[in-house]
Amino acid sequence: MSRLPDARRCQEWAEEMLSYARAAGAQAAEVLVRDASELEVKVRLGEPELIKEAGSRALGLRVLRDHRVAVTYTSDFAPASMRPFARESVELCELAEPDPLADLPELHEMAREVLDLYLWDETAPSLDAARALHLARQGEQAALQLDHRVTNSEGAVMGRVMGATAFASSAGFSGGYRGTSLSLVVAPVCDDADGKKRNGHYWTASRFISGLLDPEAVGLEAARRTLAKLGSRKVATCQVPAVFAPEAARTLLGQLAAVVSGGAVWRKSSYLAAREGTVVASPLVTVVDHPLLPRAPGSRPFDGEGLAARPNVVVSQGVLRTFLCDVYSARKLGRRSTGSAGRGLGGGPQVSTSNFVLLAGKTEAAELERVSQGLYVTDLMGFGFNPVTGDWSQGANGFWIDNGSRVHPVSEITISINFDDLWKSIDGVGDDLDTRSSVQSPTLRVSRITVAGR
Amino acid sequence: MSRAFGSATNPLAGIDAVVAEQLLGEALASGGEYADLYFEFRCGADFVLEEAQVRSVGRVLVVGLGVRVLRGDATGYAYTEELSSARMREAARTAGQIAAAGRSVAPVALTPLSGSDAYPVPESSLARPGSDKLALLRRADAAARALDARIVRVEASLSEEWREVLVFTSDGRQAQDKQPMLRLGVHAVAEEGGRRQGGRSGTALRRGLELFTLPGHAPEQHGREAARIALAMLHAQEAPAGPMEVVLGPGESGILLHEAVGHGLEADFNRKRTSNYTDQIGKSVASQLCTVVDDATIGHARGSINVDDEGNPGQRNLLIENGILRGYLQDRISARHFHSEATGNGRRESFRCQPLPRMTNTMLLGGQDDPEDIIRSVKTGVYAKHFSGGQVNISNGDFVFSLTESYLIEDGKLTAPLRGVNLIGNGPEVLRQVTMVGHDFKLSEGTWTCGKDGQSVPVGVGTPTVKIARITVGGTRTP
Structure with a gap:
């Protein structure tokens, strides 16, 4: 059932719905259509556990009448349903109250072309379930065979998504593009001495099959990471430097993205609301939102309102240069959109990052661990971030560092600091940028953090 | 319609x-x-x-x-x-x-x-x-x-x-x-x-x-x-850091139960032997004050289901009885594996997802203690009132959950509000640390949504006031 998503066909649907919405009385409208084909296979202890394959498409519509907005979503593409859907969507506008700022972008802001960002792998469609199962099995087997202490497995999952996105706006834009993405994750389990189980994982992801790591390499790294957790324990409550591995640093960067969003700023839901142009991080920190990186996971040629996507330097050597804005939040803040609108099918546009990258530093990552005592953080747990105040407290796993080396694994602790202080007290940025996902960070070191443990 | x-x-x-x-x-x-x-x-x-x-x-x-x-x-x-x-x-x-x-x-x-x-x-x-x-x-x-x-x-x-x-x-x-x-x-x-x-x-x-x-x-x-x-x-102040006595308020504190034990009792993890509750049925896994049920039949509750997404009737399932593990939450694949009856817990987010064993309304039943006595019994600790959510590692039971409203307890009285508090612990260990259970059971009517394997389903949680003798509080103020 590997029906290939067709960006051209999606664009036709989008334009068709746009015309129905206009005919039904919408003064302005925009339509997003997504068509995706999904393949997911899972192998556990060598046996296939899941083969999932499906094609899926849906349409999101935003209509405006007298500055009143309605946002609707359907997966029903039956020709008989499209007109009533458009008509009833426009009728919904009556319920909303007029908001003079609610409008589509102006014509001159709209994208004029759709750049090819090399997001489609021509070889991806040839990956079938049997081949995907084979790769997943190889990955899991490598993990299980590395060491006798790897006793179990949560499985290996190989996934492929092939998608087309099309967008049509009455503000003067219609376009579409396709993209592929592939991933493999291996998750082994070890038995620890106290009867606890230790799980870990490692993954590879790329828009291209050729960009994936070998399954064996993924499995071996997954097993190494899991084995390293054996004997994990709490440490005493203390204040020490903390080194964040790229995966954990990525969580921090994702939280930063939430508080530089124009939506959070006008809603007074960001501690950075009044801080544009001021120091918000260490001079070692430069963060760029870059939608135009070729082949990258978060790239997009146009944003969720049809504006040409463009790179934005958000933090430059510690100084907050700009908030990221969609059209509405920009108008609320009296400025222009930065082309940073994302758009889910079920909701209207809102600010979303593309490839949100903390630029790599020059220090070798291992150098950052040269502290007399400290915590190396591999992953964070929980939801302990208050964007309004910057209060930050999260569960953490990792390793205890003594005299520059990792001496034992650590779990069941929390680390706490005010988020503003966290970014300002970064005293090391590694050279090891992790480019697997759309939020990308190298290793970071924070000079002092509170650890709550034993 | x-x-x-x-x-x-x-x-x-x-x-x-x-x-x-x-x-x-x-x-x-x-x-x-x-x-x-x-x-x-x-x-x-x-x-x-x-x-x-x-x-x-x-x-x-x-x-x-x-x-x-x-x-x-x-x-x-x-x-x-x-x-x-x-x-x-x-x-x-x-x-x-x-x-x-x-x-x-x-x-x-x-x-x-x-x-x-x-x-x-x-x-x-x-x-x-x-x-x-x-x-x-x-x-x-x-x-x-x-x-x-x-x-x-x-x-x-x-x-x-x-x-x-x-x-x-x-x-x-x-x-x-x-x-x-x-x-x-x-x-x-x-x-x-x-x-x-x-x-x-x-x-x-x-x-x-x-x-x-x-x-x-x-x-x-x-x-x-x-x-x-x-x-x-x-006017909340910085929270203390380190292990201490914690009193969980009634209702929303059920999120602790959901994270600390609920997920570990989902049968798929036990069938695959990746849960820390694997092979523990009939054994003591909690303080004898703890009786835990998952009940899909509560009238109008957010987590209730008349039938699960595999076509089995929703029901009330006893999971832990006076500290002894009695059963798991089953879906079809796991029930066959364990040769057990369906428990009506096969749920899915939508038609795009395969069913998995999931919780419905998960509750710690009420006990004998007066809630006032529970607070009075604490010299220095934290009272947890509102939560934003939690997360657990199923394999080892380590969990963390975040408080949005909590108070310092000093000499048996609630005093200063605290900011930015997390509680972190291990499910089985924390349930053994339950030393008092109030008679004021309450089902939270909040909007709880549970995520597993990328699928979200609505759930309910509930507890009475509960005292935990020792749990790590993740604040910023070191002693």
Whole structure:
């Protein structure tokens, strides 16, 4: 059932719905259509556990009448349903109250072309379930065979998504593009001495099959990471430097993205609301939102309102240069959109990052661990971030560092600091940028953090 | 409902046993042992009031079929949003590919399941005019603003959903359910002298608009509660760091139970031997003060289900009895593995997802202690009142959860509000540290949503006041 998503066909649907919405009385409208084909296979202890394959498409519509907005979503593409859907969507506008700022972008802001960002792998469609199962099995087997202490497995999952996105706006834009993405994750389990189980994982992801790591390499790294957790324990409550591995640093960067969003700023839901142009991080920190990186996971040629996507330097050597804005939040803040609108099918546009990258530093990552005592953080747990105040407290796993080396694994602790202080007290940025996902960070070191443990 | 928003008819109108039997036959044609069909039609609406203005109204319509074929423990899955004969048959054949070879089994004739309805509603809220819902939001908004001049921002939202499911299985089950859900939420921000804090309150139940006429459910109450929390937190102080006594308030603290034990009792993790509760049935896993149930039958509760997404009736399941582990939460694959009965816990987010063992309403039952005595018994500790959420590592039981309203306990009394507190611990260890259980059991009526393998389902949580002798508090103030 590997029906290939067709960006051209999606664009036709989008334009068709746009015309129905206009005919039904919408003064302005925009339509997003997504068509995706999904393949997911899972192998556990060598046996296939899941083969999932499906094609899926849906349409999101935003209509405006007298500055009143309605946002609707359907997966029903039956020709008989499209007109009533458009008509009833426009009728919904009556319920909303007029908001003079609610409008589509102006014509001159709209994208004029759709750049090819090399997001489609021509070889991806040839990956079938049997081949995907084979790769997943190889990955899991490598993990299980590395060491006798790897006793179990949560499985290996190989996934492929092939998608087309099309967008049509009455503000003067219609376009579409396709993209592929592939991933493999291996998750082994070890038995620890106290009867606890230790799980870990490692993954590879790329828009291209050729960009994936070998399954064996993924499995071996997954097993190494899991084995390293054996004997994990709490440490005493203390204040020490903390080194964040790229995966954990990525969580921090994702939280930063939430508080530089124009939506959070006008809603007074960001501690950075009044801080544009001021120091918000260490001079070692430069963060760029870059939608135009070729082949990258978060790239997009146009944003969720049809504006040409463009790179934005958000933090430059510690100084907050700009908030990221969609059209509405920009108008609320009296400025222009930065082309940073994302758009889910079920909701209207809102600010979303593309490839949100903390630029790599020059220090070798291992150098950052040269502290007399400290915590190396591999992953964070929980939801302990208050964007309004910057209060930050999260569960953490990792390793205890003594005299520059990792001496034992650590779990069941929390680390706490005010988020503003966290970014300002970064005293090391590694050279090891992790480019697997759309939020990308190298290793970071924070000079002092509170650890709550034993 | 006879007709969906933006659609010509009820999208599932043409689906009957004849269609289902043909598709099940097709799904099993390649040699699968079992197949099921899951038809879903979901219609929803949402309203947002922001800065005292109706900012946006939205509606959603989702229709689809998920087909699952099992062979041993292996699952083949496919879905389609288009309910044409050709597309449905294609999905059935695709799901069937898990069974590359083997003798094919014929589906058994379908028998409709009937049972009681835990959440009858006089009328779906979706059938009421949108202006009725906007009026509710205005009431919540006005009440929050009226409480105190320091409330500078209020956002109130209401969302409603009507979900109809039809399940057909090759072993002859046919079940249907109509699942309403109505949610109201208020977020208030208070500001004073450059300090700013937020507070939230809300409810989500399987009800129609009559919900807001029930005692204790007026929208004003959520407006005032959100504002009250935001104001209380304005003067919150840094929380202590390190292990100490913690008292969990009634209701929302059930999230601890959900994270600390609930997930570890989902049978898939135990079948695969990746849970720390593997092989523990009949053994002591908690203080003898602890009795834990998962109950899908509570009237109108957010986590209740008349039938699960594999066509089994929802039920009340005893998980832990006076500290002894009694059972797991099963889906079909796991129940076969353990040779146990279905427990009605096979749930899925939508037709795009295969069912997994999931919780419904998970609760620690009430005990003997007076809640006041519990607080009085603590010299120095933390009282946990409101939570934003939690997370657990199933394999070792380590969990963390985040408090949005908590207080210091000093000499048996609640004193200063605390900011930015996390609790971290290990499920089995913390349940052994339960030393007092109040007689004030409460089911939280908040909007709890549980995530697993990328699938979100609505759940309920509940507890009485509980004392935990020792748990690590993740604050910023070191002793």
